[in-house]
Amino acid sequence: MPIIRMTLIEGYDDDTRLRLATRLTDAIRATIAAPLDAITVAIDEVKPSSYMRGRVTRTPGVPLPAPVDIVRDYLAKMEARDLAGASAHLADGFRMTFPGGATFARLEDLVDWAKSRYRFVTKTYEGFDEAFGENGVTVYCRGTLAGEWPDGTPFSGIRFIDRFTMEDGKLTDQQVWNDLAEASKG
Structure with a gap:
């Protein structure tokens, strides 16, 4: 029963988060024999001011169209x-x-x-x-x-x-x- 946790910077729309979760679910199903209803994807979000890499705060990347x-x-x-x-x-x-x-x-x-x-x-x-x-x-x-x-x-x-x-x-x-x-x- 795989559980995937992902952390994103706040700001992505619902469609983008749904597409990410769906693709992660599909990647798991293509890699291991896990039933669909046994795969859990949880997305955590942090404020841009709470995310720093290399002493620089970051903003979300631009989502690509499907x-x-x-x-x-x-x-x-x-x-x-x-x-x-x-x-x-x-x-x-x-x-x-x-x-x-x-x-x-x-x-x-x-x-x-x-x-x-x-x-x-x-x-x-x-x-x-x-x-x-x-x-x-x-x-x-x-x-x-x-x-x-x-x-x-x-x-x-x-x-x-x-x-x-x-x-x-x-x-x-x-x-x-x-x-x-x-x-x-x-």
Whole structure:
């Protein structure tokens, strides 16, 4: 029955504290065979004036948005062709790779490439998964695609998986897998 105690400087909102406690719980469950209801996480808080490191009082760090929220917002902006808004989520050096090995660094280049593949595409999400590691976060989203081929014929139910990596709240890489090529043959 693991008990995790964490001390934070006062000032974090409820959502941030909940996300921290949830991730600690998940880390325990991924490491030892503990039932979910046997894992306890307790967060203690201290006033900034009661916390000092190196003779300097400290303030809370800025909480990052939830990684899934960043990915959802990026994808919504891409679907709406709000490239400026989507670009705000990208780190310097961002790269994206699509089926067939097509690799892009600029969203505008992706949009130009996609014009010969389909008129538009929308995504229906079946789920999102997060994986946390030493160098940041990986977010997977999966579901189905719908849209229109270049000739105006509709399509739907095409499987996809997108894999995003991010550091410091910015997307660094996107890998895309889907069955569009298989569906376009039929």
